[in-house]
Amino acid sequence: MVTIIPEVLSVHELAQYHQHLSHAEWQDGAATAGGQAISVKQNRQIDPNSKLAQQLGDHILQVLAEQSRFISAALPLKILPPMFNSYQDGGTYGWHVDNAIRLIPNTAIRLRTDLSATLFLNNPEDYEGGELCIQDRYGEQKVKLKAGDMVLYPSTSLHQVSPVTKGQRLASFFWIESMVRDHELREVLFDLDQSIQQLTAERGATDTETVKLNAVYHRLIRLHADT
Structure with a gap:
């Protein structure tokens, strides 16, 4: 499931990010690519260990x-x-699948990549190309969001960033290990929770049926969540 999270960052926050990123030291993105991805990755990134990357992250x-x-x-x-990347001058990231396990920097903690996230930091009209193309069970989806919006998608998905032929595409990207490993079950829980939130807004938090559904949701979480 491809899920859009709108307005993660405000206009004011984005302006501050742009100011900081305009003075950042960028390096070849291939430095952080895995064996499969290194041949198809053409972008620039900020050193994830830099003070700026850590503060913005x-x-x-x-x-x-x-x-x-x-x-x-x-x-x-x-x-x-x-982390933070930049695509310009034909920069692209060809079809690939993200590594299943990643090490959290400067720790011995491993993270299973269940979900991939891209947070767009500038608007679609600022650059040409640069669509995030995701292949899932519904076919290929092309994502190019306004600044401040974020997309979540399963890390098992084959995906690419199409070449940026004009302008610059700025984004933050990262991975999430979910408490619920199964993608389909996580989708069901998401749909149930969204319905509960809607019913709560319409009927109030003390509505009997809303309370029952909320109880069912949390029973499912207890049954299936890793903590």
Whole structure:
């Protein structure tokens, strides 16, 4: 399931990000590519160990902690610190699948990549190309969101970033290990939670049927969540 999380960052926050990123030191993205991906990856990234990357990444994690739609869709257990990339001058990332296991930098902690996330940092009209193309059971989906919006998709999906032929595409990207490993079950829980939130808004939190559904949701979480 491809899930859009709108307005993760505000216009004010984006302006601050652009100011910081305009002075960042960028390196060849191939430095962090795996064996399969290195031959198809043509972009630039900020050193994930740099102070700037860590500060901006920490801010994204703080914002996401208050994003109910993100929490509902991802049910996050661990999140790899966000990284930052830039595509321009024909930069692209050909078809690939993300590594199943990643090591959280400067730790011995391993993270299973259940979900991949891309947070767009500039608007679609700022560049040509640069679509995130994702192949899933519904076919190929092309994603190119406005600045501040984020997309979540299963890390098992074959995906690519099409060549940026004009302008610059800026984004943050990272991976999530979910408390619920099974993608289909996580989708069911997401749909159930969204319905509960809608019913709560319409009927109130004390409505009998809403309370029952909420209880069912949390029973399912207890049955299937790893913590």
